[in-house]
Amino acid sequence: MASMLLFLALLHFFPVGVAGLESQTSAEAEIVFLVDGSWSIGRPNFRAMRHFLGSVVDAFDIGPDKVQIAVAQYSGDPRTEWHLNSYSTKQTLMDAIARLPYKGGNTLTGTALNFTLSNHFNAQAGLRPGAHKIVVLITDGKSQDDVKAPTARVKEAGVELFAVGIKNHDVTELREISSDPAETHVYSVRDFSLLGDIVDDLTNNLRNSIKE
Template identity: 60%
Template sequence: MECLTRAEADIMLLVDGSWSVGRANFRTVRSFISRIVEAFEIGPQRVQIGLAQYSGDPRTEWQLNAHRDKKSLLQAVANLPYKGGNTLTGLALNFIRQQNFKTQAGMRPRARKVGILITDGKSQDDVEAPSKKLKDEGVELFAVGIKNADEGELKMIATDPDDIHTYNVADFESLSTIVDDLTINLCNSVKGPGDLEAPSDLVISERTHRSFRVSWKPPSDSVDRYKVEYYPVSGGKRQEFSVNRLKTSTVLKDLEPEAEYVVNVYSMVEKEYSEPLKGTGKTSK
């Protein structure tokens, strides 16, 4: 599964490294994390992924901006050491809020913020208040539980709706059965609505009784093409066509005389499109 998006997202993985996991199962967790990483374009202008491991005392394994490409990040995952200790999930949730979701730790102000908890047991401390604080600060939380994890606790930690953000499997080998579903939901969260920057400054010119020109300013990021959509204000057939990415204007032809039209222009990359740049234009008599 590949997540095709130009969005910026900061994803923080919070991994349970307590004794109950065990070294053999921890290797399975590493493989699970690698599958998630593989789906995204990693880099300072795209998706950044940091990781903290916890048991009794949480520790940052690497900050969000530590790995600037996928190869480096996958190498770090492969070398992730096993910590050992107790299961203090609440303490760990507070830790990533205070230590990792910070600009000085590589978080970008405009990036989407996502946290993914991976745990195999019920927490030995309170998780409700720490998870609420993260969500209140705009972090979307996913919770992955394995074996002895408490489903009610996972749902309490995760962002609503539960069916998208909460996963619970019977054993470590079953992680492979949920990784695609999790990655798809992660990708949708990273993309969000109106991911791409829209064009700006719509101008209508060169009006005739059957046509007018539509012009716009391009967004700061490159696009594959533009989509132009138009239809009569009074109601009628909606029409659309694509415009080459190097062009920033086009002429709408075969219009009705002295008629007003709604015009929407979208930036497009792959199958993604921006919010529309909206305007109206009117033909002459």
């Protein structure tokens, strides 16, 4: 009994970094998930991606003075699914993720990066002064347009980039897009069914970035 009480006390002061437990940092952060909705994914795999997105988001304390989450979906033309200030509670945010529709189209990642910078990191979209800015790119393929210049613009704006590649992605391209070091910013899985394997690692590294 005493050992169990000690274990619970340690959990209180040193929270375990696993999905499902909220981040203990009080820092403000803006996280935009840039989701590939191209035809190569398919509806069943898009459902797996949606579940993955929900698992990552569920690990954070959501609110207007905590972590804010936006989602943009892209293919040939990117679109805003919701802005940083669209949902102020975790429940409404999780409900929106569950309803996220599948877009379809080509894979223009460079265009999507430009769109995200222009449309999501501004005061009208909910950006707070001084908040840490993060983009998490999730894609299953190589971009059909240039990513070098858009990536540079995003990084110059002070945005930290994480990249998750699935199945037919180009690891070299994802390393070019992501922030350094690649070991904590680039994730690669062979299939959509394996996305759950990286949830803990991704959420821990996102937490660490926010705390810093």
